[in-house]
Amino acid sequence: MYSFLNDYSEGAHPRVLEALNQTNLIQTVGYGEDEYCTKAKEVILQKIGQPHADVHFLVGGTQTNMLMISYALKHYQAVIACDEGHIHVHETGAVEGAGHKILVRPHVHGKVTCDMIKDICLQHKDEHMVQPRMVYISQTTELGTYYTREELQDLYQTTRQYGLYLFMDGARLGSALALPDAPTLEEIAKNVDAFYIGGTKMGALFGEALVIIHDDLKPQFRYHMKNKGAMLAKGRLLGIQFYELLKDHLYEDIGHYENQMADLIRQALIQKGFSIYEPSQTNQIFVDLPQKALEAIEKEFMVTHMGTVSGGERIRIVTSWATSKEAVNAFVQLIENL
Amino acid sequence: MYSFLNDYSEGAHPRVLEALNQTNLIQTVGYGEDEYCTKAKEVILQKIGQPHADVHFLVGGTQTNMLMISYALKHYQAVIACDEGHIHVHETGAVEGAGHKILVRPHVHGKVTCDMIKDICLQHKDEHMVQPRMVYISQTTELGTYYTREELQDLYQTTRQYGLYLFMDGARLGSALALPDAPTLEEIAKNVDAFYIGGTKMGALFGEALVIIHDDLKPQFRYHMKNKGAMLAKGRLLGIQFYELLKDHLYEDIGHYENQMADLIRQALIQKGFSIYEPSQTNQIFVDLPQKALEAIEKEFMVTHMGTVSGGERIRIVTSWATSKEAVNAFVQLIENL
Amino acid sequence: MYSFLNDYSEGAHPRVLEALNQTNLIQTVGYGEDEYCTKAKEVILQKIGQPHADVHFLVGGTQTNMLMISYALKHYQAVIACDEGHIHVHETGAVEGAGHKILVRPHVHGKVTCDMIKDICLQHKDEHMVQPRMVYISQTTELGTYYTREELQDLYQTTRQYGLYLFMDGARLGSALALPDAPTLEEIAKNVDAFYIGGTKMGALFGEALVIIHDDLKPQFRYHMKNKGAMLAKGRLLGIQFYELLKDHLYEDIGHYENQMADLIRQALIQKGFSIYEPSQTNQIFVDLPQKALEAIEKEFMVTHMGTVSGGERIRIVTSWATSKEAVNAFVQLIENL
Amino acid sequence: MYSFLNDYSEGAHPRVLEALNQTNLIQTVGYGEDEYCTKAKEVILQKIGQPHADVHFLVGGTQTNMLMISYALKHYQAVIACDEGHIHVHETGAVEGAGHKILVRPHVHGKVTCDMIKDICLQHKDEHMVQPRMVYISQTTELGTYYTREELQDLYQTTRQYGLYLFMDGARLGSALALPDAPTLEEIAKNVDAFYIGGTKMGALFGEALVIIHDDLKPQFRYHMKNKGAMLAKGRLLGIQFYELLKDHLYEDIGHYENQMADLIRQALIQKGFSIYEPSQTNQIFVDLPQKALEAIEKEFMVTHMGTVSGGERIRIVTSWATSKEAVNAFVQLIENL
Structure with missing residues (x-):
């Protein structure tokens, strides 16, 4: 059969596994402060064309979503998603478990639209309701669709208008990057406040590279990771894998x-x-x-x-x-x- | 104008205020362990015909909902409500802030139906989705409608079938109690796992009397109240008011x-x-x-x-x-x- | 006996109760946006000499402490207290329940000292430990002692030096205000980032007036109150009581x-x-x-x-x-x- | 140098890495329901002599501690540790971040003693203080010491007496297992309610095998893992590693x-x-x-x-x-x- x-039915792409084999006995410091993580971050910053972005390597997708969203929001703030959104349906209440409501509208081809965002923002106006503060989208979506370059730009503009962060879950980002009308890594980085480059579903044993563009989402993020049990002791494993995945193409x-x-x-x-x-x-x-x-x-x-x-x-x-x-x-x- | x-535009019903005046200088112990709270509990247990229920006096409705729901659920469990449910719309994410997802379906005349519950339970089957564990209803509803005796019985049966708690928000319970086809206090107590008798909107200065029927929801609830900042120092104020409201009719x-x-x-x-x-x-x-x-x-x-x-x-x-x-x-x- | x-063994001071009686049937809007709350805030701002401070009326002390601390801190940040601190011993883990560690040192006459703060800050230096972010003190302390004018100034300076907020629990503030070498309301307001004027133990039926001085602790605090179930529907009750307590002496x-x-x-x-x-x-x-x-x-x-x-x-x-x-x-x- | x-300065023990290489292209289901995890669980159950224990594979130590403790406790309950305890000092408030207080006493040779436990339990008697519910120990301790067979038995008896769970952090368990007067895996399993067999510091790339003995700590633990972002998509990686580490010696x-x-x-x-x-x-x-x-x-x-x-x-x-x-x-x- x-x-x-x-x-994610197999282990890692052979090149990724080979890189882990090659480096296995080299000593490094822990917790992602090693030279492999540094190199992987450099290659990401270069690819996205944002020298001042922050990059953090995490183990899994639900963890990454929960960490980024719970960092960005206070408990009285909410994240907007469509009804097929992974955080809404398939993360066992991880975002709510961290204390935050997800405001949901029916999807349009698996996607969040500008109209949804406007509609939600207009309905949430006083302190008796949660305050919308972030929009969550996935590239590609749960239904295999994707946001085009223009759709992403429109979403970003709308989030600017309403004072919202835009966060992109890139668990399957590679599949979208291969399509001509989907935004490139550089274009994504210009049109979101944070996103992650998925590794688990893209050839790594495990791992997601969270990229933070907006300065307000950066301070002390490593404290937040540790507090949520999400800082890998042998952080090098993430650096090694992402460097191998991204150093060329x-x-x-x-x-x-x-x-x-x-x-x-x-x-x-x-x-x-x-x-x-x-x-x-x-x-x-x-x-x-x-x-x-x-x-x-x-x-x-x-x-x-x-x-x-x-x-x-x-x-x-x-x-x-x-x-x-x-x-x-x-x-x-x-x-x-x- | x-x-x-x-x-809740005025203070308290004159009889309630008079009771507070009459008892003002009497010394009691704090935190709801005084004789007024005891008397108020006795009168409630008698009215509901459930000598073994637990009664706790709380200050407000959002607080009471959040306390009962967060006590009953683990973070991976969810409460079912309709899209007009007070906890979903008008409590600024208090339930999610306490770590729990609300699973929502469009209301039917402001109400939750058995079909909604079944539908949600059938869709939530494994550990990648939250586990439904409680149903939240309001009597009367946010739209001014109410559950009839039969509707409540049906809901209770359905929650038995699916292993869910049934919790009734009674912020405006008095209005429903006055209607012949709505369940009486005794009938409510037989067909829910917990409910509250609203005071704030029914003539008290403030206060809700939470009644817990199901034994699993009782242990150490007072610890939970204190942990959430919801144990009133002068608990007597709640006992005095509810005794006055309930001692006759x-x-x-x-x-x-x-x-x-x-x-x-x-x-x-x-x-x-x-x-x-x-x-x-x-x-x-x-x-x-x-x-x-x-x-x-x-x-x-x-x-x-x-x-x-x-x-x-x-x-x-x-x-x-x-x-x-x-x-x-x-x-x-x-x-x-x- | x-x-x-x-x-807090009795109800309210007769003047406070009389004020509630006098205003009982007057209609107001809810949730603390009424004219009594406005008047009470004005009188507080005048007394503390800080026209730009924010004032919020809350029901109880544990609630107020938990709200202010959880607003100010991220989950990876901690509040410093002494081992007799109310938040550490007698609030059933409310601060930790809201997600924040309390860093504790043995008290000196019931008080926190500058040396404690320095010692803790020097020990907490990287992301594998919590980050100290606030100091919690009580005036008067749990042992009936109090901070003198000079002690408070020193603490405030030390917290400035280490980037910490200083928060004063004033459950029994009135007792200290009556002592000549204790700081006045004006002096307190100049030497803390937030404090509360206790009502429950000072003649009110219930209530604490939280005063926020530091601008970073102000935005959307009312959302936070509602999210934690701490916004009283008939907020007027708090305004009426504090106005009566504070309008003269x-x-x-x-x-x-x-x-x-x-x-x-x-x-x-x-x-x-x-x-x-x-x-x-x-x-x-x-x-x-x-x-x-x-x-x-x-x-x-x-x-x-x-x-x-x-x-x-x-x-x-x-x-x-x-x-x-x-x-x-x-x-x-x-x-x-x- | x-x-x-x-x-944890290097990758994995060569045998562990070889096992990952050998299995890399085999297809399995995700989330720890594969045959490697099954085999690893079987070998653990056999080694500990507890056929009915539950085993869950997690990625890191802080994550495992936070998960087990937050599963076992309500927010008004606390875990006892000594002042050198990893959860108290070096996990950036992860346990508190999940809502639970740590009750601390000065260590005795890096260890928790029965007297500490008794002392804490006698001091925490009513709902105005947290309720002690679990004891956390590490084998070996943060100071490199370890609990002897007799010390562990005494601790277990004391926790029985006071209604507490006993949880052992085994990040460095292997080091203790090699000592003649330290408890064996079988003896540990008989004298704790839960413990973990550390992998990260014992030759795995990453991973900890959480063993749950007490029936009350078992239900729906996988939901809890997912809710906290701690369920690895390619769970097989943990099964493969632990099977290799434990299948012989x-x-x-x-x-x-x-x-x-x-x-x-x-x-x-x-x-x-x-x-x-x-x-x-x-x-x-x-x-x-x-x-x-x-x-x-x-x-x-x-x-x-x-x-x-x-x-x-x-x-x-x-x-x-x-x-x-x-x-x-x-x-x-x-x-x-x-």
């Missing part, structure tokens, strides 16, 4: 590859006449399948069930750096022969 | 009176052809008024603006124990003469 | 009176040769009594047991605005006749 | 080796007449050195400065699985030649 369940290549693999599958499904939900060019595919087709697939492949739809089941297929071309070809053939 | 803005009389006053106004509005939103028989009236009528009213009366509706503005009118018959008559006459 | 257990008179009553008792105890613990001129007396003397006293008076000491028991006697001269005379006579 | 700064061997290396250094220091602070047989050495000796050492070795002592400086030397015999020999020789 081959798994298309997600993009491995990160971008991975995004390109996983999109390519997804495209092959997507085209086969479309050819066969299956209905794609929220179609895009990223590494996630949501497709509505009749029961019989699904049964045939699940003899050989693992996919995620998203729920019943008219005429069958909606399933999710995810590709990654580790997706084998053989598996994709086998899947495509299976679809063609249905 | 006479205010129909809310039911003052509390129920107040509910009856404020409903009567609201009915006079409601009938006048209906007669005149104005559209009532979510009509009921309680002390809150929501009515859609053309701009001109509203202007006429606001020359003499203060009312709450709820937002623009087609053809005018939705306003809220609230009556209370303190509402003067003269003011009501003047309002009615004004409406008739529009 | 007459109680010397504490200074009732507050100061109460402090003077309770000190006088305590002095009579203290002198009798000293005359009789009993050992006073941490002697002062405020309204709290700690005295070590042999068992026999204690038994004689406890036939007629209630006092607080503080623990066993060599040769007997340490007890606490507290006077207040409500302490009757007859009771004091009877107590003094009893001591003289031992 | 060779570093004796700590036991690598973990114990590492403890033995690092103690041996420390002994060589310790003996040389003692021979030379230097004063060892809190001497033990574990992998941490605290020694008071005159300035001149320290300078000589620091030309070749990095050591941790603990503070000034009479006649010089107290420094800490730590050995680990990675400590090279050559470095130890060079250090010993340097000492001998001083």
Whole structure:
């Protein structure tokens, strides 16, 4: 059985693992103050074109979201997300557990819109209601869609207008970076207050690189990390991995590859006449399948069930750096022969 | 200008204030361990027919909601409410500030339904999502509607089925108690795990009497109160007030009176052809008024603006124990003469 | 049995209660935005000589401490207190419950010293330890002692030097205000970043007036109050009481009176040769009594047991605005006749 | 420069890294539900002789302490530790940040004693103070000492008597396991309610294996992990590492080796007449050195400065699985030649 369940089913990209092997016995200081973290930060600052940004390496996505949001907000302030937002649905109340409300509106193609933000801000006007203070978006979104360059600029302008921070969850950022109309790393850095470059789903064993642009979100962030149990003793592990991913174009290549693999599958499904939900060019595919087709697939492949739809089941297929071309070809053939 | 803005515009019902005057110089121990609190608890236990319930006197409604919910839930657990729920909209994130998510569905006549609860429970199945653990309802609701005896029983059965606590916010409980098809205090106590008998909006200077029925919600609750800064030093003030409100039928009389006053106004509005939103028989009236009528009213009366509706503005009118018959008559006459 | 257990055994000073009676049926808006709160704030600003300070009326002391401290600190920051500090010992972990560590050193006559502060700041230097950010003191202290004008100035200078806020708990402030070498309200306001004027123990039914001097501690404090369940619906009750206490010199008179009553008792105890613990001129007396003397006293008076000491028991006697001269005379006579 | 700064200066033990290499491209499910985690749990349950214990794999020590303590306690409850306790001094308020007070007493040879526990429990008797609910100890302690078999049994009995949980931080457990009078894994499991088997400082890249013995601490712990951002997506990484460390006796061997290396250094220091602070047989050495000796050492070795002592400086030397015999020999020789 081959798994298309997600993009974190294997360990690390071979180059990343090799870098860990090579450096294993070198002594460094702990807690991210080593030379590998320094190098990884330098390469990130260069790529994003923001020499004064802060970079912190964290272990996981929920942790990173919770840390950034809880740093930015007081308990009476809220973060805006759409109803498919990872922080709202799939983080077991981590943001609320840290003391902050999430203000939610129905998504538009998986995304937050300027209108949502305006609507929420107009409704929250006095001290008997929470005060909106941040907007949370994901690139790519939970539905595999993404914000274009223009959409991100518009969102940023709207958050300026209403005095909100804009924070981008980049768990699957690489997939978006490979698309021509999605913002580049430099463009992202100019249009958000903080974002993270996801590692866990992009070829690292684990790790997310949080980039803080807005000066108000920087002071003493390392204290905050430690207070939340999020400062890795052997911080070097994060530095080594991110340096390897980013020092040339491995990160971008991975995004390109996983999109390519997804495209092959997507085209086969479309050819066969299956209905794609929220179609895009990223590494996630949501497709509505009749029961019989699904049964045939699940003899050989693992996919995620998203729920019943008219005429069958909606399933999710995810590709990654580790997706084998053989598996994709086998899947495509299976679809063609249905 | 006479205010129909809310039911806490004046001090206390004269009998309540008189009781405070009469006892002022008597020495008691602090923190609610005095004889007045004991008497008030006894009278409540008798009225609800539950000799083993716990009763705690608290100062305000948001405080009481936050205390009960945060006691009952772990941070990974959530409370279910409808989108008009006071805890969701008008408590500045107090529940989230204490670490707990509120799971929300659109209201049905201001109320939570069994279907909402089932739907939410079916969607929250693993540790990547919060675990629903409590249902929050208000009697009367934010829209002035109320749960009937049967509706409450159904909700209670549903919460049993899904392993949830049922908690009733009774800020305006007296108004519902005056209605024949609403549950009595005894019936409420049999069909919830905890509820509170509101004082602030029912004739007390301040205060809510939290009644805990379910044994799992009782241990060390006083520690919890103190930890949240919610244990009044002169706890006697709460005991004296609730004893006075409940020792005979003052509390129920107040509910009856404020409903009567609201009915006079409601009938006048209906007669005149104005559209009532979510009509009921309680002390809150929501009515859609053309701009001109509203202007006429606001020359003499203060009312709450709820937002623009087609053809005018939705306003809220609230009556209370303190509402003067003269003011009501003047309002009615004004409406008739529009 | 007459109680010397504490200074909150009765209701309110007759003038305060009368003010509540007089205003009872007047309609006001809620949540502290009424004209009584405005007047009370004005009188406070005038008395402290700080026209730009913020004033918020809260219900209780633990609540006020928790609110001010949790507003000022991030979770990785700590407040410094001595080991007798109310927040450390007698608030059931309210400050920690809100997410903040208390850094503690042994008291010197019930007080925090500049040396303690320096010592703690020198020890807390990197992100693996909490960051000291505030100093908490009480005027008068838990042991009935008080900070002199010079001591307060020194503390304030030290907190400036180390980048700390200085916060004074004034639950029993009136008792200190009556002493010539203790700082006046104006002097306090010049030498702290925030403090509160205690009402609960000074003649109010309940209530503490939090005064915020430092601009960084002001923004959106009302949101914070609401989020913690600490915004009283009928906020007027606090405004009315504080206006009555402070509009002339009732507050100061109460402090003077309770000190006088305590002095009579203290002198009798000293005359009789009993050992006073941490002697002062405020309204709290700690005295070590042999068992026999204690038994004689406890036939007629209630006092607080503080623990066993060599040769007997340490007890606490507290006077207040409500302490009757007859009771004091009877107590003094009893001591003289031992 | 060779570093004796700590036991997490390198990556992972070669066998651990090799296991990660071998399994890298195998697909598994995420979040610790894979077969490697299952195998690692089985081997742990077998080693501790407790088939019904729960095991959870976490990333770091502060995270593990905060998670276990915050799960066990309500906000009005406290954990007891000594003043050298890692949670009290070196976790940046993580336990308080999660809402819980730490009750502290001066250590006795780095340890908590039964008398401390009794003393604290006797002092905390009503709802105006926190309620002690857990005792936190470390094996080995922050000073390199350890609890003997008998000491642990006594502590456990005392915690039974006072209704407290006993929780052992095992960040450096392996060092103690190698000592004959320290409790074995089986003995630990019989005498605590929860403990963790440290990986980060014992040869893993990262990771701690939390073992929960007491049934009350088990339900829904995985929800709690996720809520705190502590559930690793590629949970397999933890399973693979712990299986490799524990499947035979690598973990114990590492403890033995690092103690041996420390002994060589310790003996040389003692021979030379230097004063060892809190001497033990574990992998941490605290020694008071005159300035001149320290300078000589620091030309070749990095050591941790603990503070000034009479006649010089107290420094800490730590050995680990990675400590090279050559470095130890060079250090010993340097000492001998001083």
